[in-house]
């Protein structure tokens with residue numbers, strides 16, 4: 001690396017370490033910020049010489065990044081922004097901290113994908129899904145898909161691993177090549193990770209016609225856009241690879257959504273030459289991811305933490321949660337987005353028949369929503385009150401971002 005980059009990298013590591021020592025989080029944002037101030041090209045310098053995978057999408061990024069890191073680890077040391085700081089400051093900090101590694105797997109906020117593609121020149125990019133998120137500041141889904149598509153046109157050599165079940169992702173991943181300009185369409189490997197949430201992809205991003213669905217297939221009624229045939233699919237409790245071999249997946253993470261994330265991780269790792277048969281056992285070593293899915297025993301209750309930030313992820317959380325007493329917590333602080341009207345996009349009726357407790361800064365928004373859905377609930381002021389209100393046994397906790405962090409702090413920052 002050039003001298004300026006070496007200095008920037010070293011200062012970045014020191015700043016992050018000081019921030020950690022001062023008890024101010026993991027320091028990755030401030031470390032990366034200072035490093036990039038000293039050398040604006042630091043991320044590019046730190047990326048040079050590494051084989052990199054980027055993982056982006058509205059939901060499942062952190063977990064898929066963790067699973068992919070485990071799978072690529074078959075080949076050697078892998079740098080990763082494991083704690084979810086998914087903007088360029090976080091990537092810079094993660095690579096500076098890891099020192100020289102042959103591989104890196106980086107979670108990327110979907111708004112920053114173009115910028116991070118430019119800086120890191122990855123070998124492969126994984127595109128998971130696109131759905132509405134943080135209504136007061138996120139881009140609309142079609143706009144996001146357009147940004148991804150434009151970014152891929154500028155990087156025709158990157159290998160794309162993309163979700164065949166999400167029409168917006170498929171459209172973004174298949175920009176037309178323009179031979180006159182020397183553009184070729186990107187090389188895409190398709191996986192099927194399912195799509196439980198359909199309400200952001202009823203309209204074709206290419207022609208505006210209706211998209212129809214039947215039996216796992218989808219197609220545009222006005223143009224040739226349709227579901228591509230996936231090479232990697234989830235079947236029963238395992239994954240079918242492109243050769244037709246089936247691999248049993250034993251995860252410590254719940255839900256079919258995580259089987260899809262495992263299929264994605266295997267597909268990305270395969271782009272580096274990892275054989276699925278060598279990687280599957282490593283996927284089972286991932287327990288919880290920055291507190292997500294963590295289980296804690298307290299006062300005879302087995303408490304499980306599920307993070308859900310937007311309508312699509314709430315649907316997945318309802319699928320993962322056992323039929324057991326359930327605590328819902330909603331905040332609307334800066335990292336959550338200030339607008340909670342998306343609660344009305346979620347159908348809470350799957351919770352009917354369960355003991356439902358609500359808490360958080362915006363518990364009353366939840367109360368109105370549950371009332372409209374006809375789901376009885378009780379409001380509790382604290383997490384302890386919730387624990388005392390349920391019988392011994394499983395307590396499922398579903399919370400959005402800062403609400404989740406608050407409860408995680410109550411449980412001594414469980415990982």
Ligand SMILES: [Zn+2]
Nearest residue numbers: 204207220223
């Ligand atoms: Zn169409």
